[in-house]
Amino acid sequence: MKELINYTLHLADDSLILGHRNSEWTGHGPILEQDIAISNIALDLIGQARNFYQYASTLINNPTPKYATEDTLAYLRNTNEFKNCLLVEQPNGDWAKTILRQFFFSAYQFHLYQHLQNSRDGTLAAIAEKSLKEVTYHLRWSSEWVIRLGDGTEESHSRMVNAVDDLWMFTDELFQPALYELLAAGEGFGVNVSSLKNEWLKKVKDIFDEATLPTSFEAKKEPSSGGKDGKHSEHLEKILAEMQFLQRTYPNSEW
Amino acid sequence: MNNEWPLWEVFIRSKQGLDHKHAGSLHAADAQMAIENARDVYTRRMEGVSIWVVESKYIHASNPEDASSLYDPANDKAYRHPTFYNLPDELKQM
Numbered sequence: 001m002k003e004l005i006n007y008t009l010h011l012a013d014d015s016l017i018l019g020h021r022n023s024e025w026t027g028h029g030p031i032l033e034q035d036i037a038i039s040n041i042a043l044d045l046i047g048q049a050r051n052f053y054q055y056a057s058t059l060i061n062n063p064t065p066k067y068a069t070e071d072t073l074a075y076l077r078n079t080n081e082f083k084n085c086l087l088v089e090q091p092n093g094d095w096a097k098t099i100l101r102q103f104f105f106s107a108y109q110f111h112l113y114q115h116l117q118n119s120r121d122g123t124l125a126a127i128a129e130k131s132l133k134e135v136t137y138h139l140r141w142s143s144e145w146v147i148r149l150g151d152g153t154e155e156s157h158s159r160m161v162n163a164v165d166d167l168w169m170f171t172d173e174l175f176q177p178a179l180y181e182l183l184a185a186g187e188g189f190g191v192n193v194s195s196l197k198n199e200w201l202k203k204v205k206d207i208f209d210e211a212t213l214p215t216s217f218e219a220k221k222e223p224s225s226g227g228k229d230g231k232h233s234e235h236l237e238k239i240l241a242e243m244q245f246l247q248r249t250y251p252n253s254e255w
Numbered sequence: 256m257n258n259e260w261p262l263w264e265v266f267i268r269s270k271q272g273l274d275h276k277h278a279g280s281l282h283a284a285d286a287q288m289a290i291e292n293a294r295d296v297y298t299r300r301m302e303g304v305s306i307w308v309v310e311s312k313y314i315h316a317s318n319p320e321d322a323s324s325l326y327d328p329a330n331d332k333a334y335r336h337p338t339f340y341n342l343p344d345e346l347k348q349m
Binding site (some may be wrong): 033034 | 284287296
């Protein structure tokens, strides 16, 4: 039961933090239609997070009520309690970095949810099935942007190369299962993420080929991980400070 | 030198509808982006299930100043309407 809770919180945190990062573009998008597109993606992700948090709170409150709600889980946990991977907390940077982060994550989420649909846990399977439709679109949208910018002008191409240099080091963590992920997969309700790596790599190479981006990588920086176990950079501290301060200052405030 | 992306007109067909209705316009770099932008901008509230996009430059419209010569002559030609047939009782629902 504890593994199921941790596993569900990990899925929720990934979606919430990336949704929050994307929402930082609202009102600042490079062009109107893309401002709307990235805001829609943020809303999709936050919706997925809500589904996972609601499920986690029912699990936590069973059998003894602990008064957990989706809101307490999102707004009152501390940095070291969040289980999102490091990739999603990275700063937005320029448009190239944002769409590349989305592409890396959506390609991962697509295969993750495809497998999660077969979870022994009915709720996780249902959330995965519904979310898969949204993620299919996120993957399509971000893939096309990677191609447009990669195979674009000299400037857009070099911005994409910089984005790959910045973000590649965070992709390993996606496929390194935390202990609760291993236990969840063993029990049949979670996905063994290490098995997703090959499909993910193939998708990345296919898109990078079309985008004229290099497909063989020397790790210029050491791969970074630890987010799934609550070891985060100062980025998450700043995100939570902004996201949580209102609920923490005025507890139980509502619209 | 115009740096803006081309303008596209968007037509959406609703779930119960038979025809695509003009919903608005948007800028996009290519047709694929235009369809995705239309999906993001004009179908957020389940307004439709089918999208057509056409670059605005390919739409040709009649000139409103020509309205009298284009449309007025049709006003007084009752013989063009199918109202002079006597339907048998069995077909009254037509």
